[in-house]
Amino acid sequence: MKKKIFKFITIGATVLTMTLNTISVNANSSGMGMQLLKRYNSNEIIYLKNKPIEIPVYAKEQTEQLRGVWVSTVYNLDFPSKKGLTEWEYKNEYIRILDNLEALNMNAVIFQVRPKLDAFYESNINPWSEYLTGTQGLSPEWDPLEWMIEEAHNRGMEFHAWFNPYRVTTGSEQLSDLASNNWARQNPQYVFNFGGKLQLNPGEPEVIKYINDSVMEVVENYDIDAVHFDDYFYPFKSGDSWYAKEEEAAFNKYGSGFKNRDDWRRNNVDKLIETVHNSIKTYNNNNNKSVQFGISPFGIWGHKDLHPEGSIEGTGSLTPRTSRASYDDQFADTRKWVKNNWIDYIAPQIYWTFDEKAAPYGELVDWWADVANGTEVNLYIGHASYRKADVNNKNLSWKNPQEISNQLKFNSLYDEIKGSIFFSYRSLLENVNNPVNNEFINILKTEHFTSKISSPTKSETSHSEVQAPLSLRSIGTNYGNILIWEDSPTNDAISYLVYRGAIEDGSNEGKSIVRKVDRDNYNAFVFIDKNVDLSMRYKYAITALDKVNNESRPREQD
Template sequence: MKKILGIISAIAMLLVSIFGYSSTVIAEPAANAETFQASAPSANEGELRGVWFSYLDWTEMPEVQKAFQEKTDEIMEDIVKKGMNAIFCHVHSHSDSYGKKLTTFPESKFVSTGKSAPEFDALSYMIDSAHRHGLSFHAWLNPYRVTGYMKKWEDVPDGSFLKSWPNNGNILLHDGDYYLNPSRKEVQDLLVQAVTEVVTNYPVDGVQFDDYFYPSLTEGQPFDLADYEASGSSLSLVNWRRNNVSTLIHRVHEAVHEADPSAVFGVSPVPLLSSLRHERAYYVDIDLWMSSNQYVDYILPQLYHGFEARTGKGNVSPNAFAVCLSDWIELKNRLQSPVKLYIGLALYKCSTDTWDGNQTPEWLRYNDILAREVRYARATGAVSGYGVFAYQNFDDEEKQEELNNLTKAFTA
């Protein structure tokens, strides 16, 4: 294995030397809404190039319906001008719902238009606008998260069934935050229902789960241990938890395709395969998911590091872009996987002093990291698309050079 990794790393470094620093590319519409035409489509027409539009972006949207529609159209036009053809939009971030036709979970606190226009379906307009601008729309869901990241338990509506679920074990408290219990069939049924109503009630092109699966668990933290002990399963605790997640993923995949055979289902996990295979976090059986077309149609690991990332000891980090990507390509090739490989790019880190093991962070020294990552990934012939995190960074002044270079790479 070490020899194989050595060969892969050598190839990776060679590709960096060749491509790394080269500029050579080997609902109802608003009254005045028109279909937007992209002026510079990419030659890589089969490639997916999307951006994540998170609950944080939702909080910045206008409350008034007309202003919301105008802003939405501006956003979609902006995405197209950046050379992208897809949007991954939050529709369910904290066991909540962002659309009027979604009733499985209570309405999200992050959608503000309901205050001034209770009957206006903001999600429906978002999807319609995306399609008018030639963008595919992927509904983005965080499966198990209930609280955390700007949402407190007090924000869960008192009349919601979620309030009583800690009493029956369907919701678990861990390190101050609440999670749906991955081991419970009631939870799995609920999540499958939530996904089904998204695909049934809205013309989405895909569904995406984020990386929030099991939380990190240290020894002595029970979480769903009582359910495991009561199950009588012959599996180890680790494999039982992995099976809980895989069962949900398989069921969601089936539900998406049953509701709309043309829609796709994908997952965007953390970047390191070793993290996904860890025995105390995530509990993602990534090898199983990648081995067939029964779990996901695409996988979109969040490769949110540059080429020069290092460990605290100064060694090349396993998170370094070329190293991490080579691991995913090796996995895909070894399993002869039918699953499409997309990769996530970290716009949010550009022009920041985010620690990467170097004296001066790579993100401060270059303004073309993401563009080089795209060129590098294309050169491998194994990557079918990209996701950019996140839309909220599109207007950051210090990221404009990086974003312009990425746009050139996308449209080349």
């Protein structure tokens, strides 16, 4: 749903108008303010469907947009820095992560809470993670997840709980090496070995139930904003003998009625996605909640050579069949999940450059935008910032500090694209040994994400209009400006956005969100804005957000 235009900040004799609906143009438009996209250090023009690609010269100002970052815990890739941190050390590291994300004006943390049938939270189903305490099943004697969610919400950031559904091990571990209460160790008949690693068999109904129970345990006990799955489903296909033996018993038991084993495999993953979707939807309806379900799959669904126009399953992208694809090589029909509205958002991992022949960025973005068009699914793009952070990357295009900036500008040409997610957190940290990545980070801060912004409206169609708060007062003190507002007990608001604008200097610097404040059981609220220049006068406004992020008109201060 589009949001309304409103005015709330008065600056001298002028009025600053804020528009809350995203303005986009047709992907094929050209003219003033556009530039041809060329290969790095070359005059060679890059094409999409035999037409030169044009992107805006300057980044577009967005009014709502998801700006997310994956925080990986597997292998302690991003966090925590090592296993076995004390509670104080853990909290300090996490606060630094939020500080850095807030400085980049990010608004969503995609945190890996279950990297491999384990948990960064108190669970009756999964053992504590070895990446947290050093030993799988060993308790840290406190619950990190509840605290992490609260800290993210205090910054106005969404917290998406990231699960890896099937992975049991990442290396040569045996079931006997796992915690005694690890579900895979207790149910070895549902586990198979592929490439020296263990994973759950997607063809077993008990596996689907276990994964769904694991997800819903978190949904029901923690104030998360979304459940997030990554791209790990069946292992990518490898040769003709691809672990048919390991799944023979399950196929013989459940595979009747399918033309071939590939269709059965896709149906197994479909069942998981639909089951989780139905469970979250039921929970939301019964509890007046709006927990989202999002997936970040491999960036290629299928190739047009294999899935031409008119195919029942859909038309593939203009990518060579030598490239991997989730439909054929991983048995994940990600397109179907969007078309069936089984998920709230999809964030395909388009981890390539515009001139990558095996998987050209422009072609894949264009394909996914077409898939999302007309559905209730928000489309976000997953960006490979880690490749820019890799000083050893030999792909010349990743040496271009503007590569991801150009991707963001290209994304802005599509109405269907509602934001971006970056993999992963540590790639957004400045590094004295990588000036190209540092320049990219600076471009991100100074050209694209220049101020705080709210995340997109969630794609639900039935809702009541959220009302503005009833009143707002501002009191200046020596330690900050105290804001006090009241709201009706019947309003559907679940949180509030605090906007601030400078009155005295006549600039547009104040056109920004200061804080997102969650609603509690009371109807009166207090927020202290400490990050102000006490010599300045400011004008404030508050808007209310409902459970699907619809935003009310502003309530200006009295």
